[in-house]
Structures are given as C-alpha cells and as structure tokens.
Amino acid sequence: MKRDFLHITDLTRDEIHEVLELSARLKKEVQKGSPHLLLQGKTLAMIFQKPSARTRVSFEAGMYQLGGHALYLGPADIGLGKREAVKDIARLLSCYNDLIMARVFDHEHILELAQHATVSVINGLTDFNHPCQVMADIFTVLEHRGHLDDLKITFVGDGNNVFHSWLFLAQRLPMEIVLACPEGYEPDEELVEATRAEGVSQVNISHDAREAVRGADVVYTDVWTSMGQEEEVEERKRIFQPFQVNSDLMKSAGDQAFFMHCLPAHRGDEVTDEVIDGPQSIVFDEAENRLHVQKAIMVTLSG
Ligand code: CP
Numbered sequence: 001m002k003r004d005f006l007h008i009t010d011l012t013r014d015e016i017h018e019v020l021e022l023s024a025r026l027k028k029e030v031q032k033g034s035p036h037l038l039l040q041g042k043t044l045a046m047i048f049q050k051p052s053a054r055t056r057v058s059f060e061a062g063m064y065q066l067g068g069h070a071l072y073l074g075p076a077d078i079g080l081g082k083r084e085a086v087k088d089i090a091r092l093l094s095c096y097n098d099l100i101m102a103r104v105f106d107h108e109h110i111l112e113l114a115q116h117a118t119v120s121v122i123n124g125l126t127d128f129n130h131p132c133q134v135m136a137d138i139f140t141v142l143e144h145r146g147h148l149d150d151l152k153i154t155f156v157g158d159g160n161n162v163f164h165s166w167l168f169l170a171q172r173l174p175m176e177i178v179l180a181c182p183e184g185y186e187p188d189e190e191l192v193e194a195t196r197a198e199g200v201s202q203v204n205i206s207h208d209a210r211e212a213v214r215g216a217d218v219v220y221t222d223v224w225t226s227m228g229q230e231e232e233v234e235e236r237k238r239i240f241q242p243f244q245v246n247s248d249l250m251k252s253a254g255d256q257a258f259f260m261h262c263l264p265a266h267r268g269d270e271v272t273d274e275v276i277d278g279p280q281s282i283v284f285d286e287a288e289n290r291l292h293v294q295k296a297i298m299v300t301l302s303g
C-alpha cells in the first residue's frame with residue numbers, strides 16, 4: 001500500500017516523532033559529509049503550478065543527496081488539469097517515477113493526484129495547507145528549545161494554508177496555538193472545530209496581536225497576501241497593518257520568543273527588518289530544515 005503525505009495528520013503522533021528523529025540523523029550526515037544514498041536510483045517528479053524557491057531547491061537537492069534524481073515540471077510543462085486531466089497526469093507520472101511532489105492551487109487537485117497515482121504523493125503547498133513547511137517548523141522549534149513541552153505558538157496574520165498545517169499538527173502534538181488575525185481572515189472553521197474535537201491542543205482565535213503573543217515560545221508570521229490572492233494585495237496591506245510583527249510586538253511576546261516565518265517575507269509589511277534580522281529570528285534555520293525534514297519524509301514514504 002503506497003502512502004501519501006497530503007496533510008500532517010497522514011502521520012500518527014509516533015510517526016511524526018520518527019520523522020523528526022530521522023531528520024536529525026540525516027542533518028548530521030550532511031554536516032559530516034557522509035553519503036546516505038537511501039533513495040538510490042529513484043526519481044521524484046515535482047509539479048509546480050506556483051512559483052517556489054525553497055520547496056523546489058530543497059526537494060531537488062535533497063533527492064540528489066539521497067542518491068536519486070528530481071524532475072522539475074513548471075506551470076507551462078504539463079498543464080495540470082488543462083492540457084491533461086489531473087488523473088491522467090497522476091497515472092502517467094507513476095509510470096516513470098517513484099515519488100510525486102506537487103504544488104497546486106486547488107486542494108482537490110492534490111487529493112485527485114494522490115487518488116490516481118500508484119506512487120506516493122507529497123503536498124508541496126496548496127491553497128489549503130503546506131504540511132512540509134510545518135514539519136520543518138516543528139523540527140526547528142525542537143532544535144532550538146530542546147523539547148516540545150508546554151509549547152505556545154502564536155501565529156500573527158492570515159488564517160491561511162500555513163496556519164492550517166499548524167492546526168493539523170496540533171491534532172497530533174499537544175500545544176497551545178493562537179492565531180491573531182483581522183476579523184474576516186479566520187482559518188477554515190471546520191478544521192478549527194476538528195482540531196478542538198481531537199482534544200490534543202488548545203486552539204484560540206484572537207483579534208488582538210499584542211495580547212495573543214504574550215508568553216509565546218514562537219511568534220510566527222507569513223505573507224498577508226498568498227499566491228493566487230494578488231488582486232487583494234492593497235486591501236490586505238491596509239487591513240493587516242495592526243498585525244505587523246515589529247520590535248514592539250516582540251517586546252510584548254518576551255525574550256524567550258523565537259521569530260519564525262515560512263518565507264518568502266515581504267519586509268516592511270508583515271515583518272520589519274529589525275525583527276527578521278534580529279537575535280530572536282530563526283528563519284534561515286527554519287528554511288534549511290526544509291531540506292532535512294523533506295528527505296526524512298521521502299525516505300519514510302518509500303518504506
Ligand atoms: N516556504 C516556502 O514554501 O517557500 P517557497 O514558496 O519559496 O517554496
């Protein structure tokens with residue numbers, strides 16, 4: 001039975017811990033310069049309907065380090081759902097490849113790919129979620145704190161795809177998760193309810209950033225306008241202004257708080273230079289960890 005990684009909840013709590021342990025091992029191999037050819041001779045097809053720096057480069061470099069090969073298929077290459085039906089692409093790519101990773105707009109498309117592919121499908125971001133990102137994020141938190149006990153994460157900004165993946169994670173690992181967002185930019189209600197119903201974590205939605213960050217271990221933000229929402233950019237800039245992560249807000253959080261951002265950042269909008277370049281920021285460790293964690297995910301799915 002092939003396994004997909006479309007949502008963090010595709011892994012059990014124990015499997016999440018195993019992926020984090022494997023990520024740490026693989027990171028050490030890279031640091032020592034030791035070969036770790038766990039996917040020798042395997043290929044990964046990477047479908048991108050949207051731009052990417054981190055996801056593309058970390059998957060491609062990661063696959064090479066594991067002894068395999070990755071193929072980039074950009075928006076103009078296969079015309080997912082336009083030149084060819086999603087299910088036909090899924091079957092086709094399964095003929096040539098051992099793994100498929102896809103970044104798509106419509107979440108239904110990743111579900112359809114996974115349904116029809118005979119090889120494992122990995123979600124490289126959809127309009128709904130971004131599981132690889134948040135697996136790398138929690139690995140980074142673990143590295144910096146040394147443990148995941150009594151964790152408070154405050155996400156400041158849009159209740160978007162990245163926040164949704166934090167909710168999925170909160171269904172598996174205990175944490176206090178708070179979103180501080182403008183009214184009207186709350187996350188998917190069903191997902192919030194499902195996360196609360198799991199009874200693992202405490203979920204709070206607030207409209208007061210200053211109050212929400214108090215005592216947080218992590219102050220996390222993301223762009224105000226996600227890929228595909230470009231028409232709303234001006235309106236969002238205005239509405240999200242009180243939710244900028246600046247030195248003042250970090251002061252309300254406290255010295256213990258790390259600053260995280262999935263990147264790319266829009267400096268001067270959701271975060272100031274002072275914060276992202278400041279001593280509490282761990283954004284480039286976070287970005288580096290995409291590599292190690294995704295390698296661990298690919299190895300895990302490959303059995
Ligand atoms: N964080 C992230 O996924 O970055 P890219 O969009 O550059 O891949």
Ligand code: NVA
Nearest residue numbers: 160222226227262263
């Ligand atoms: N929310 C952002 C994340 C980018 C990695 C977007 O979807 O554009």
